[in-house]
Amino acid sequence: MNRIYASVAPAAMALSLPVSLSLYLFPATARAQQSPAPVASAASIEVVGRRSSDSYLAATASGAKSDLPLRELPQAARVMSRQALDDLGAVRMDDALDYVGGISRQNNFGGMWDNVAIRGFAGDINGGMALLKNGFAGNRGFQAPRDTANIERLEFLKGPAAALYGASEPGGTINVVSKSPLWRAAGAAELYAGSHGAYRATLDTTGPLADGLAYRLNLAHERRGSFRDHVDTRRTLAAPAFTWRPAPGTRLDYRGEFLRHEAPLDRGVVAVANSLGAVPRGRFLGEPADGDILVENLAHQFSLEHELAPGWHARAGLAYLGGAMRGYSTEAQPALQPDGRTLWRQRRYRDYQSDDISLQAELGGSLQTGAVTHQLLAGVEASRLDFDQRMLRANPSAARPYAIDVLAPELGQLYGHPRPEPAPNADTADRQRTGALYLQDTVVLGHAWRVVAGVRADRYRQDLRNNRTGADTAQRPHAVSPRVGVSYLPGAEWTLYASTGRSFRPNTGADAAASPFDPEKAQAAEIGAKWQNAGGTLGATLALFDIRKRNALTADPGHPGFSIAAGRLRSQGMDFDLAGQLGRAWRVNASLSYIDARVASDNTLEAGSPLLNVPRLNGSLMLLREARLAGGGRVGVGGAVTYSASRLGEGRTRAQAASGAPAFELPSYALARLVAYWQLSHSLRVSLDIDNLFDRHYYSSSFQRTWVTPGAARAATLGLQARF
Template sequence: MKYFYTIVFLSALLLSNFTLSAQTASGIANGSIRGKVKTNDGQPAAYVTVQIVENNKKTATNESGVFVFNNLKSGEYTVKTSSVGLQVQTQKVTVTDGEATTADFTLTESGSQLDEIVISTYKSPNTKSIRTGKIDIPSRDLPQAVQIIGAQIIADQQANRLSDVLKNVNGVAYGENRGGVSGETFFARGYSLGGNNVFKNGARTSTGGMPETSTLESVEVLKGSAALLYGGVSGGAVVNMVTKKPKFENGGEVSFRTGSYDLYKPTLDLYGPISQKLAFRAIGTYEKAASYRNSVHADRVYVNPSLLYKLSDKTEIVLQGDYLKSDFTPDFGIGTIDNKIVNIGRGSYINAPWAYNNTNTVSSQLSIDHQFNESWKINVLGSVQSYNRDYYSAERPFANTEGIALRNVTRSKTEEFSYNQQINLNGQFNTGSINHKLLVGADADQSKTTSNGFVYGPSGVASFNYGSVNLLDPSTFAGTGIQPEATNTTRTNAPIYRMGAFVQDLVSLTDKFKVLAGIRYTFQKTPATSINTLATGVNSKGTAVGKTEKAFSPKLALIYQPLKTTSVYVSYANNLIANTGLDIYGATLDPSLVDQYEAGIKNDFLDGRLSANITAYSIKNSNFAQQALVKADGTGNGDSNVKELNGKTLSNGVEFDLTGNILPGLNFIAGYSYNFIRYTETRDKTVITYDVPVTTANPTGKATSTVGGTVEGQRLVGTTKNTANGSLFYTLQDGKLRGLKIGASAYYTGNRNGGYNDTKTQTVSRLIPLSGFTTFDLSGGYSWKKLSLLAKISNITNELNYFVHENYSINPIAPRQFITTLGYRF
């Protein structure tokens, strides 16, 4: 790795010296043109093309409607705004060396008209900035793989869940979780996207109730390490769900969705002005559905009100809230027999008939954006969220060779309460002819999880078998049908405190060479849990030891743009992964620091109507935690909770995505990814001897234990080798059939491993190999004036395959289904 650091450092130094030398030789600093484009109702006009006629230089406005041209020689220039569907506007400006000239534009179109133009004409994703990146730069300047799934794709595919949206993102694969009760689980670049990796409008959000996605404006995915910007996130990706915002004109939509297995889902979306400075939006939906899984039901209510207050031309405040009531049946699927999948029927439900999982999520968010001038702006974000889950179910149907499985019950009741605060300062300035785009930020979040412990039955036992089930005998699936008594005995509080600060600078050495560098300091404190025994009121500490973690997360990237439409980059970043357990001295285990290397090419063709991006990466964890062989005194260690950081893992892969709108009305998105994550160095099989108390049965006071790590080179369970996706929609633009829409989608999920990775000490494998599969969807619809009708048949070949969590949550994929949505815009 030292060679990589040396090459990057020397390259940056040489480029900097080259540019500074050129600047010194010229003896002058060039000028610039800066401006802002607004709609006629005062909204910023994003992604509008701005051109200097004399030299044909082009750029696009960012999310705030701002554009900049740097390194211009003194003289007179003609600046022009243009885009399909927009009225062209021009201005004559004079540029003076060392000064910034302002050229602002006000379009004749309104904000909603501009939205319709953007949707119908398509904008290259490489020209857009994403909120997840926290800085107003186009994706082309960001040395990371980025994908944006917009409102049009979400609507065309009639997406209901986050998994429906993310299957369009190459390199992000769905993974089953325990009974489906913890929300949807995803893997990216071999790493699970935990609760810290999913955001809504830039703030962390819970995925426990399965977030509502059918009403989103877009979903942004920033792949690779985002530790610089967000702290304790896994290295795979971060996902940001962007909700729809208020508008200063009256409008809305009402729709009704229905489909197979008794799906009924009405939705209402209203927006408009309350005054000249205050606008509102209110979105609500109700969903009631059964399932292809027998006895499985979902009942959901979602409300998303929001207010937009324009304090001034430079300051706006957005206040929004979310309420999601999501009740659904926990479902562990069809289970395994002798660690093997047996097809006992796609719809076979073997959980208790009374099982339930009821969740409530309430959140509120306040965002303040202030533009100091055309070069500097600040965003302040605060959010609060409450998530409650009430769950009772029989569990884990993994059976022996005869098909018999225990069904111990679990009753849980948890409350999660979290706060998040952020402040991000964006600035742009020049040092001579070198342009800087600076991002400085700080964030903090605090959370507390309260969980309850239960005992079961009249005698209050810790473990209770609802009734063994024979997976080969459907008459045993329902059991007695009687819900066991559960008594709440303890209440555990587990707080976590996080904070961090970072700085990042995108340095444009020339028009073609850029360097992005940044560093973050992260502090995380996890106090020891406290347990309240309800019968006595006594508080005590839990077995988990409190710990404090600190880390610096650097990032460095080189960007070369030989053409305005092409960007080539290499980057290095790292992130921390928290570890459980103690070291041999009894101290809490340090976090693992994971190194990530990435290289990519981003291309636009056909004047931005076609984008093709490719990324390669390598993620190395050289201090993976595993059981220590000896204690601090040199004697053998028989405690699996005592660990040391000397294991290694490696994740390699490539990702390719293709998006475009080559013809009017034709929109497509496609992608492919390959990932291989495995252990590369683990503990060899070793027999250790350690001290135990002297007893009559063991007068020597010695015991032995066989220790061994995971088998090297074996793909980690849950991760997917290959994924591919393709989706195409075409809407007729002319003729009698104008408004007719047809679409097709295909999704490939490659080979995976379920069960458990093999270890060097076991004699029987618990791995469950899973083959790849492909599903195909067909869509058709028609829009006439304000009415629209869209229908879809998914998995038209009725493909059968499984998603597996360990060896007991074995859920068949959905069969062929039909869904249709009728909408009316006003």
Template sequence: MIDFDLLPKFLKTGFLFILLSFFTNLYANAQEFAYLDENVGNGSIKGSITSTDGNPVGFVNVYIKGTNKGAITTEDGKFYIKNIKEGSYTLIASFMGLQAQEITVSVTNNESSLADFTLPKNSQQLNEVMVTATRSKNKTPVTIGKIAISPLDLPQSVTIVNSQVIADQQASKLSDVIRNVNGVSLGTTRGTTSETFFARGYNLGANNIMKNGARVNSGAIPEASTLEKVEVLKGSAALLYGNVSGGAVINMVTKQPKFEYGGEVSLRAGSYNLWKPIADVYGPISKNLAFRVIGTYESAESYRKSVESKRLYVNPSLLYKLGAKTEILVQGDYLKADLTPDFGIGTLDSKIPTSVSRSSFFNAPWAYNEIEQRTASININHQLSNSWKLSVMGSNQSFDRNYFSTERIQADADGDWGRKLTRSKIAEDYYTGQVNLTGSFNTGAFEHKLLVGTDAERYLNTSNAFNIASLGLGGVYDSINILNPIKFIARTDEPLATNTTRTEAPTYRFGTYVQDLIKISEKFKVLAGLRWSYQKTVAAKTYDVATDAQTPNPTAADRYDRAFSPRVGIVYQPVSNTAFFASYSNNFTPNTGRDVFNENLAPSIIDQYEVGIKNDFFNDKLSANFTLYHIINNNLAQQAQFLADGVTVNTDANIKELTGQTTSDGAELDLSGNITQGLNFLAGYSYNFMRYTKTSSENGSYLEGERLVSNPAHTANATLFYTLQNTALKGLKVGVSGFYTGERNAGWNTQHVVTRNPDNTVTRTLNKRLVPVTSFTTLDLSLGYNIKQFTILGKISNITNELNYYVHENYSVNPIPPRQFVTTVSFRF
């Protein structure tokens, strides 16, 4: 159970508020149930809402003027309002960003009156209106859910960061977007060559990052400036995606073609010679075929000396309408990114050397990290009938990294550091496919929203080992001193590195799943589902590059994992804009990689419990959600610290170990809204306590009860943008954003060490290797102006020039960016 003594006082109060609200609503509805007989014989209103091009419009608010009766249209644009007394009523259809429409309807006892609306825009324009108006997050279905269910009906926490927020904050990297999602914190990787995130205590690796619903590699920093939105499904998503951790799933949604001509060109410039032109062009090729091409190039230096980056990104797509019921969407993108590997200021005697300048750089001048990533996908959506839809998706991604750099800044107490080198070349190849059937039907008085699907993946990892020439004793390249740069003469030559072996490690995954959202009554809904997963992890094969002969590995064997992953949740909606929910899910997570003996790892089993409340206020202009969760992982897999000899430090992220049972407890508070026209805000707070709760008593086991490294206890975010509407300064935009990351530990968690003495006695000690990192807050201030087709927007980030660090283990210590300026000038056509 959750230890509430560990929660802040106001979160305890929030939990009590949930309970009080629950029983208050229960009492109020008990009164209603007592008079159900009065509704016998009453009439009802049903109808549909379409756009001017005849397409159904889902998730529109429809209500009877002067009453509390209403409904929200389903995905196919239909609505149904029951238990209405006989008489004449005004029915209102309200869609964010559009003027409400009214029609008069007469209701007769024991009959259903018909009422249909046509909204004065086509479906593509309505999508634009929805984004501009920032529709309630609780009413905006997420594609990551594979079926269009309103988040208000989903017993799980969901966050959406739309294109307006991405543009207002001038986000370029995925981390710029994700910091708006409470409970998801940014970490770093070896040499800051990519970004990594932690959610509910879990590291979100490649298995938890999606693009348009397909798994993608996380080794490159994704281009975020051109995204339509980013969806985050918190907690377990095993039923939908199989091999994912218990923290969250992130889905990046790219922009799609339109059947109208338009586009935007912009130039972004800023501190440290940042230059970034962006172009976005779309339109029809023919009556049934539309295109979109988005591209950007970025060149930048850094507040870190000698660090620079160059990025090229292109995202073309085609949308073909094959008749009235079938759409085919073809998308692709290409990313080429060159980034200087940077281990930051490192550690000094296992401590952060705060006396070392934020700009100090200790890598070799020739170090490089070169990445190429290509993705292609095809989505086919076919409307079988008004109630049933078939979706088919196939995708491929190839990823190549070419890397040569110094390694692990771990200096002695006097600042001396013997620099070692790492040369690697990695290729990853993904093939994924999905087939999903979704539909709505009734069984008696129960309404169903059904998802039946299957998915398959083929993943191949190819890594190359190198022999590096001209190194000194112990493989040392040279020695430098991080406190006194002139103490040694640093080498500047790039040693010859010869490719010696190639290792191939394929993995095959298959899953099939069924999920049903059952509407038992207007107030109670049940979501239940089950997934069967299969994974084959093939024993890695190593080849000699010169002869292409396979190196014998008699101990390695293929591994086969199979498991069922159930999910069940209940939603209670006392009124149309409030939902209480509780859920349980079981997550079967096959662990990729291998142990120190080159054996495949056993899977981890994760149980998650979640309760919460979701609210929409002021006619959907304010959303306020609160969640509590409890997650148990029976055996957490992490990168092994040492190789089989127990001495050699492991630098291979694919060599892992199972470390014991962990428990993660926490709470999340989300606020977002569009209170008045031109005012958009979102805010959140999260608390997490993830620790080891059951470990082996053998040598090397972790200390139980200690918070896991890299996980802050508290995170918070708040963003507000306001555009003046009706003054002489109409078009002026002002924004402020604040982001808080609480205290956390880097390094490694404390381990028990058992030493057998010569006299056969045993000495037990604790190996403490935590690196404490303090909390920090950054504030950004934005100011912009929009006139007709032109927009200019400027931002000063980290205006207080806060200094803190992102730390990977105890050797990659990277200072956060200082105060910087960036501005974007755009022209829409």
């Protein structure tokens, strides 16, 4: 079932997101003569285990598909390096998301997935955020929260990416880059213990296996309690990687991953009388007897690259991404009963399975025509996603309310009724097919000008079968997505740029007449300035943007329970990022965003209403200072603060606005984090991380007044890291 776009749906349905990414870099013959030498990228630092004294500033982003340095690229892009992840003590991708400009947290499906909005746009309401993994689709089907054990860096590519990746959001895309095998033997083992009964162990080992063959293996296992009652998590990750060089100029890469995630589905707390705080942040309103939801993900990625001639490469890629989710949950109805404390609940059983296959082929190279250099890229892609969803559901009623008193709960006490057994509610088979052709030209015009222009043509096919009713729905949309950006380099440290592009994303499902929806379409424009110091150790980007989207799904007032593609949205604002080193001893990461994201027009929601979970203002600052000890060791001490302004917590309808009912908002909050480490020797290190240092009560996101995610309480983690 489709829901209005101002909320994230509780059932995760597939998003067709055909993507491709060249992992090679074009030769930079002309650029090397015209640009200052960039700092080494995070990917080139061959370190195993937690890092010290590496930069937060990256030179390039593989997701941009261009060898232009980030300072010269006509696009805002922020790379969260492995050093930054280590300094934050980030064990999940979610731990790093507050430290990038333009990012705002969204409903996380009861802790079962990662979800953010970029520049105000949160992605498919049933599929979540736009995400790539090594350039392949990384978020189709159902994917558990990402573990950082095998992540080398996170690339936040802001602005429309449809000219390269097809169906996507106009606000931006995140590319997760995995760790690669190294050509020397190395290893690291890490142990962590923390508050609320948290334990974690990881292993990272790499090296050559034979002449031209190297491996890497990342393992992680975690058992974590919670400040939330009855909410414990177990996770296991195994991620092998191989690189084979059978001949000069030829390289075959394999990246694999298996992730098992087990936890109760936790919809959070409820607002009482439109206010938060009456229900303690640790109170669980589900039923512990339901047990855990199990999510299992399996990924295989192959990339074959061959040098055809000096300056020209061909690449072919194959990826498989499988996902499965099953288990029982008890979930709140949208509102409390009239007494203001009784909550009716549903009981659900989910059984989801997805299989996603992508094929890519690319040809790229460099051409010199006088003083002009062209870096050319041409690619084709095909993908197939099969997504089967089966849900059983027991709805409450006056005779069987399956209720709980949120102010004085008695879990397991079902008001004289046995726990309801869910009955068939949804059973669908979704088959999505895509085919695409894309072209890009990166032009270097003398010392001062850079132009990036590209276009992609997509054909999309979806066949949706309702196994309960026998109804079939089919759609065959297609789209052409252009993009162009221009950079001007007035000096060795500054860049001014402007860009514009279009994006699209198919709307899955059907309306009341069983007809497919028109796809979402968006137009975005951006201007900005970039600065990097002469030493290449500190850089900043300031961007101003304007994004307009149409055909967003909204409730159909003539057919309750159904949707129509009639919503229009807009987002305007700025985001700022700064990262790098301040002198030899300090590392800094800072971000600031002002986003005015609103409903422009809608059949149900109030025009001018803010978009869900998007604060107008948020920001962050992280500083870490290192010092060498007399005996050769090293210590580092630092901290971080994040701030989020108040934001809408539930979609506001025109009827609510007309009645004068107050909007439901999540309050603003500011958090502090303390990080410290002691490098006893080259091979041994101790770390201490304290999150939410002052134990602030806050709420990170919401779907509705009865599904509000409370922020984590103060937690300390002590770690021991050893290299071998």
